[in-house]
Amino acid sequence: MKSLSEIDTVSKRATRGAGFDWGIAEEVGKNIRMLEMLGIAGIKNLNHYYKIKVKKNFEKINLIDKENKSNKLEYCPIIAGVSFLDQVRSLESLSEIKFENIAFPILFLPFVSRASEIVGRKILLKVDNRTFLLNYNTSIYSNSLNEGVTTIGNKVVVKFLENQDSFEENEWKELYTLSEKTFVEENESLKQSAAGAGLTDND
Amino acid sequence: MKIDLRSPDIIMKLSKLGSFHQSKLSFLRSFLKEFKDWNYKRDLFELNELGYGTAVYSFKKNDRVYSLICFANKLEGNERSDRVIATKWDAAFTLHDGVPAKQDIERLRNEVPKQEVGRLSYKELTLSRANKSVRVFNHVVDSLSEGKQPDISLLSSVGYLYRTTAVYGSGKFGLADRFRIKDREEIYGPFRLEMMLVYLVRQFTFDQVNHVAKNKNPKKAVSLDHEICRNLGIGNSTGLGMAPFIVNHPTLLNNWVLARETVLKKIREIKMVEKKDSNLFVKYLKKSIKNITSWNTDSEYQQKKIKFLLKDLKNFINFIEKDFNFSSVFAFNKIYLWVEKNSGDECIEYIVSMMMEPYDQIVSPLIKNMSSEEEQYFNIPTNRTVLELRDILESKYKEILKIDFSKSENNQNFWFISKNKEEPRLADRFEEKGSDLEQPLAIARDIHKLYEALSVSKNSSTIDKFLSRNNHLRHVVRRAFIVEKFPYSEIQDNTISKSAVPIDMLRLKLSFFGAVKFDPRSDKWLRICMFQGAPLPEQLKDYNDSWVYNSLN
Numbered sequence: 174m175k176s177l178s179e180i181d182t183v184s185k186r187a188t189r190g191a192g193f194d195w196g197i198a199e200e201v202g203k204n205i206r207m208l209e210m211l212g213i214a215g216i217k218n219l220n221h222y223y224k225i226k227v228k229k230n231f232e233k234i235n236l237i238d239k240e241n242k243s244n245k246l247e248y249c250p251i252i253a254g255v256s257f258l259d260q261v262r263s264l265e266s267l268s269e270i271k272f273e274n275i276a277f278p279i280l281f282l283p284f285v286s287r288a289s290e291i292v293g294r295k296i297l298l299k300v301d302n303r304t305f306l307l308n309y310n311t312s313i314y315s316n317s318l319n320e321g322v323t324t325i326g327n328k329v330v331v332k333f334l335e336n337q338d339s340f341e342e343n344e345w346k347e348l349y350t351l352s353e354k355t356f357v358e359e360n361e362s363l364k365q366s367a368a369g370a371g372l373t374d375n376d
Numbered sequence: 377m378k379i380d381l382r383s384p385d386i387i388m389k390l391s392k393l394g395s396f397h398q399s400k401l402s403f404l405r406s407f408l409k410e411f412k413d414w415n416y417k418r419d420l421f422e423l424n425e426l427g428y429g430t431a432v433y434s435f436k437k438n439d440r441v442y443s444l445i446c447f448a449n450k451l452e453g454n455e456r457s458d459r460v461i462a463t464k465w466d467a468a469f470t471l472h473d474g475v476p477a478k479q480d481i482e483r484l485r486n487e488v489p490k491q492e493v494g495r496l497s498y499k500e501l502t503l504s505r506a507n508k509s510v511r512v513f514n515h516v517v518d519s520l521s522e523g524k525q526p527d528i529s530l531l532s533s534v535g536y537l538y539r540t541t542a543v544y545g546s547g548k549f550g551l552a553d554r555f556r557i558k559d560r561e562e563i564y565g566p567f568r569l570e571m572m573l574v575y576l577v578r579q580f581t582f583d584q585v586n587h588v589a590k591n592k593n594p595k596k597a598v599s600l601d602h603e604i605c606r607n608l609g610i611g612n613s614t615g616l617g618m619a620p621f622i623v624n625h626p627t628l629l630n631n632w633v634l635a636r637e638t639v640l641k642k643i644r645e646i647k648m649v650e651k652k653d654s655n656l657f658v659k660y661l662k663k664s665i666k667n668i669t670s671w672n673t674d675s676e677y678q679q680k681k682i683k684f685l686l687k688d689l690k691n692f693i694n695f696i697e698k699d700f701n702f703s704s705v706f707a708f709n710k711i712y713l714w715v716e717k718n719s720g721d722e723c724i725e726y727i728v729s730m731m732m733e734p735y736d737q738i739v740s741p742l743i744k745n746m747s748s749e750e751e752q753y754f755n756i757p758t759n760r761t762v763l764e765l766r767d768i769l770e771s772k773y774k775e776i777l778k779i780d781f782s783k784s785e786n787n788q789n790f791w792f793i794s795k796n797k798e799e800p801r802l803a804d805r806f807e808e809k810g811s812d813l814e815q816p817l818a819i820a821r822d823i824h825k826l827y828e829a830l831s832v833s834k835n836s837s838t839i840d841k842f843l844s845r846n847n848h849l850r851h852v853v854r855r856a857f858i859v860e861k862f863p864y865s866e867i868q869d870n871t872i873s874k875s876a877v878p879i880d881m882l883r884l885k886l887s888f889f890g891a892v893k894f895d896p897r898s899d900k901w902l903r904i905c906m907f908q909g910a911p912l913p914e915q916l917k918d919y920n921d922s923w924v925y926n927s928l929n
Binding site for chain 2 (some may be wrong): 175176177178179186194195196197199200203235236244255256258259260262263287290291
């Protein structure tokens with residue numbers, strides 16, 4: 174079994190070997206390490222992408238907009254990911270961002286996961302019929318985690334979710350009532366000896 | 377009185393870092409301190425009469441066990457090489473997490489001797505190999521087998537029976553990733569498991585030499601005297617592989633140097649130095665001189681440094697004995713200022729290390745701060761502005777921005793990874809091929825490029841926009857934002873310059889390990905000694921942290 178440290182190092186060097194700048198290679202090393210740690214096929218997708226990249230050109234998107242349509246070429250998932258990660262603070266206000274034709278979207282996924290941590294919001298990533306819920310870069314929940322190599326995401330949607338409770342107010346109240354059973358009712362003597370008692374606050 | 381931390385512009389120069397010495401903060405000392413009350417045991421010792429076979433040693437406390445597994449093999453003289461390109465060694469070792477099962481030992485017997493081309497598992501924590509100092513080993517075997525103790529002067533001139541030629545950890549070759557074990561309190565200090573491996577290997581070398589001598593002449597042989605054993609360490613040959621580590625782990629480097637600087641600052645801020653503390657300082661300082669007088673090297677570069685160190689130390693001892701009063705206020709601050717004014721870097725940093733000796737209460741709490749969760753600082757704050765980044769460069773890289781990179785001597789070398797053993801190397805850009813595959817270790821030059829690019833960018837522009845046009849500088853943008861928070865995270869020098877001495881980078885790291893007797897064999901590799909004078913495992917219960925100054929040399 175390969176260690177995560179080996180996965181990070183080899184992915185970084187391979188990314189540089191595939192022609193990317195060192196700083197981007199560092200990002201990819203960390204990303205593939207994270208995917209493999211979570212049981213998602215990072216190495217498989219990266220390897221496949223770099224084999225195809227030798228023969229085929231991909232579009233590099235440097236500035237992300239609300240709707241991003243590639244011209245003739247598919248988007249490079251790494252440049253799209255780096256741009257998304259870098260620009261996420263300004264993209265957050267768009268609430269939903271669409272891409273058409275991102276190659277190897279699994280390689281785009283960890284950038285979005287890290288972006289979720291940076292903005293402190295959960296992000297829903299839809300890649301055609303697959304959905305990924307990205308929780309502040311601590312976990313990824315999905316309806317299809319390990320499908321091996323995915324060569325194209327035809328319709329990719331990134332949705333910034335509002336931080337909101339996953340429960341109803343009455344459910345919270347019911348639970349709170351139960352928690353009150355750990356509290357002690359204060360009688361008069363306890364109130365009089367509590368912190369600050371006996372002093373005037375008008376000083 | 378408030379003393380400022382020493383400036384990174386001075387401390388992080390290569391020549392300064394290359395003058396650091398072991399101290400109370402050193403990892404091998406903090407390792408021994410942590411493990412002194414663990415139960416040590418030799419669990420297995422199955423060597424043939426020539427000393428080849430398998431041995432297992434362990435440290436145990438409660439439910440936790442760490443086991444060193446040793447494989448000693450026959451090696452022909454023409455196969456013995458300390459260079460990383462070697463493929464066979466006198467002995468190979470791994471530190472196993474827990475008690476190894478028979479199947480583990482069989483599995484490891486096939487893999488560990490192969491080192492870099494073998495595969496380890498998450499159950500193994502560190503990996504190493506070592507070669508005999510044949511001259512010393514054979515002399516000890518011959519002497520013991522004749523019923524005599526060996527020639528102390530020969531042993532002192534070398535200092536060890538074996539020297540390791542690499543020690544690997546943190547996920548290399550399938551070893552356990554650090555995240556699996558990082559929450560164990562006993563290994564909070566950096567490189568603690570590497571230190572444990574080296575320490576137990578040292579004991580194996582004593583057991584092996586006794587065993588071979590005994591088998592050579594069962595009736596007459598004696599065991600190596602414990603005091604002689606204690607006075608032997610374990611050698612290490614280190615090449616450039618270690619140098620990029622300190623560039624690639626900036627927050628870790630910061631935490632090491634910051635701990636050292638913080639200790640110095642706190643000691644200089646002590647208003648009244650207690651008599652027992654000043655006595656201890658003077659006592660260990662004087663005792664330590666023999667570690668310098670027994671420091672042998674053929675390197676003219678190092679000989680010169682040792683000569684000046686001894687001269688400066690004599691002046692300093694003369695000063696504190698004749699002209700100095702430890703009862704005066706802020707005595708250690710006065711001492712530091714005197715040394716800074718009257719001594720060279722080797723001596724200044726030597727005295728800084730010695731000043732720590734009486735102050736366990738200052739040093740100990742800082743040891744746990746010497747690790748780093750580096751991932752936390754990886755993301756670039758892309759909402760910051762070009763102006764802010766330029767300000768960081770102007771304040772944190774002042775010295776580097778003065779370097780003229782249009783001069784060829786400032787671009788002389790490049791760092792690369794050799795295909796042969798995937799090890800970092802340094803080569804002349806103008807004479808060797810391969811500079812197009814340069815590693816991102818020319819930080820000073822790339823910071824210069826970043827500064828130029830920032831100078832033609834709009835001040836109010838944010839870093840995300842800057843990066844969309846300048847991703848080739850992304851690796852140094854990341855570093856600049858790290859150095860903003862971690863002032864000692866960057867070497868304030870040009871590591872590709874013709875005049876740079878790469879072994880200064882090795883010396884820095886090895887001094888934090890606790891190595892002594894740096895012996896440069898060229899400007900690109902050196903030999904050192906570790907654990908010389910350290911208590912033997914069975915003496916650990918009576919551990920005394922000043923063992924470094926108790927060697928017989």
